[in-house]
Amino acid sequence: MKDQVLAGLFGLCVGDALGVPVEFNPRTYLKENPIRDMIGYGTYDQPAGTWSDDSSLTFCLAESLCNGYDIYDIGHKCVQWYHKGYWTPYGEVFDIGNTTRMALDTLCYELIRPDLAGMTGAHSNGNGSLMRILPLAYFLKNTAFEEKVPIITAVSSITHRHIRSIIACVIYVEFACYLLNGFDLDESYTKMQTSVKDYYKDEQELEHFKAILDKSVTNYAEEDIHSSGYVVHTLEASLWCLFNSETYAEAVLKAVNLGEDTDTTGAVTGGLAGIIYGIHSIPETWINVLASNNEIYDLAERLAEKCQST
Template sequence: MSKNKILGAILGFCVGDALGVPVEFKSREELKKEPVTDMIGYGTYNQPPGTWSDDTSLTLCLVESLCNGLDLEDIGERFVRWYYDSYWTPYNKTFDVGNTTKEAIIKISKGVSPEQAGLDDEHSNGNGSLMRVLPLAFYLKNFKDEEKYNVIYKISSITHKHSRSILACSIYVEYAINLLKGYSKKEAYKNMKENIINFYSNTVFRNEFDSYNRILEHDIARLKKEEIKSSGYVVDTLEAVFWCFLNRDGYKEIVLTAVNLGNDTDTIAAITGGLAGIYYGIEAIPKKWIDAVARKKDIIKLAEKFSDSLNINNI
């Protein structure tokens, strides 16, 4: 597994997150007047430039756990340490925690198994599991479909167990895997749609196809910006990610487009930045943005450890 791809994906994700943190919850109209064009600080959470949020924290917890293979109990334990002890946070302070994620982690801390902890009601379809599943693209790249989608199901379900959230994670990871295999953006999009529809058509997930109609049945890239919402609802988030990635070129342009959509800026820019990091490589991410990232050396060290573990296990 190419170390460059893993570094590009993880740093691309972190940088997108950090770009979005200072303007989270700002409206598209506000950002149209004062767009984000560079790494800035303070703003919404009054954090220095390069500060990433829960998106990156939970992604790094997953990366670290996967270095030793797939172990749901271990992942759940790391999530609990993040929430209560600020593990894998930029400055030993946990902030910006989604309600569904929080409720599930509290359940795990009280002894509920990670497999049973996730919330499965329709109102628990924020982007909290979608924002942390990118590492699975590397881990599952050569898995057979049934095993691959079963793992995605389990990882999402630690916090988000509703089929809509799980399907979003599957769509995203499947697309990222196609990029890793060297397909162009459009080829990867076509392949992803075929794979998802073929695999899930005869399952209960078929009921959620309508929610993702604009991604799976149509070409999301053809929509106008005004038709794209950038909220924390998992469907809106996934649509925004694909729209930005398919309509823009180059890491910088893609993530800045994502941030300037407004609202859930950090998560959408992070998820989009992960794809852009895979596709364009670490060289495409502005060096000054990487240098600004909090705990940059720790993140690079972890990404390299993850790369080594995948090569050793021939995954």
């Protein structure tokens, strides 16, 4: 379990950090100036190895789960990140999505349950809950699907409460759970499809996930893959990168070089790629340059210990 948690958390964080310097750059620019290694500065003028809100909020969730599942504590840690720089590389927040910002303001300033703070509009389906949901896979990997869904729903709903964002998170966590339980890439995908389609069989929103649930997205040409901040685009892009790569590095570099929301596509891809290929597949030079890498290692150890005991 320890190596699996290390692989997922470091895999996600490295993918995030690779994408931070070129976030918002179009694919055409990255075709001419591709990311091949960990670089610094660029979009946010941050040193190499700096990770963003994707990793910060992932670590907030992981930290909370070290003490068991408590939606109030998860929400509190997210607010602490936003207002006090908790689990940030250098003590301050330099990147936050609008939907996440509004939800955490609501959670901070109104007397509201954390899972009621998120935005519910169809236009509030950014990737801000998908990017941080991975730690639930470790916590829920031996839990029945119908028992996983309410927990994933609640954790997504802290910031993103629309059913589309929730289903994206369910797909991602369920896929990760099968990978963690030893199934290969294709088996995990097939089993995830069955679970999701059976559970949401009467849900019209599944139409937005057609390319994922019939697996056609894995065979798309690159020009048909979008890499915006829309949650369905991020999930599609990440799955496409996984099915069209043979190593961790190839998957995350492919994700980042799609352009636009580079850090989140890199993070969402990187978490799963880490699990698939293992901690030793992640270039050591990339891990070594990460900000606070010792703290991340300690967090992974604590989360693994907790998940082994549950």
